[in-house]
Amino acid sequence: MLRKMLFCLYTGLMLGANMAQADVVAAQAVLAGDMRKLAFHDAAKPLPDMGMQDLDGADRSLAEWGGRWVVLNFWATWCAPCRHEMPSLERLAASSAESGVDVVTVATGRNPPPAVKRFFAEIGVENLPVLLDPKSKLARQMGVFGLPLTVILNPEGEEVARLIGDAEWDSADVRAMLAALTQD
Secondary structure (H helix, E strand, O other), rough: OOOHHHHHHHHHHHHOOOOOOOHHHHHHHHOOOOHEEEEEEEEEEEEEOOOOOOOOOOOHHHHHHHHOEEEEEEEEOOOOHHHHHHHHHHHHHHHHHHHEEEEEEEEEEOOOHHHHHHHHOOOOOOOOEEHHHHOOOHHHHHOOOOOOOEEEEEOOOOOOOOOEOOOOOOOOHHHHHHHHHOOO
8 A cells, every 4th residue: 555655655756747756755754644535646637628707707718827736625615614724725825935935725616705704803814815717617627526625736737736625724744745846
């Protein structure tokens, strides 16, 4: 099992830009803690080109984050694990933007903007971008069948890994995994 996980890890690491030199220490960190749930794909998966809106009704697209690594989190206001993990996503966003990693959230399903704003206010989250997927079109096309679900996008905008369930996104394990992905 460990051999298969390491194979998948190294295959996934080789898919992204600037990842050929990922070392064993970073690989072990990826396999620790919540990152044990992170599954790297054998090949990068292109994302559907789908327009969405932000909380102010402005048209937005995931293409806006092209050229950067993205931690893309699918969630909903009714999701208790989402409520638990969202503050750690904000802390990750605050600490990783300079290293070329952005955090983007997608409220999928019926999450009207006032409910999203209230949810964020209740949990003290102020600075995460929110895209709305009100009819779950993007979520369905990406095979999101439960929440929360987080995907890692490479700078080309392709999905390279997926984590089902919640995680502490500002942990040392996550930072080590992201450092391995973004190293020069």
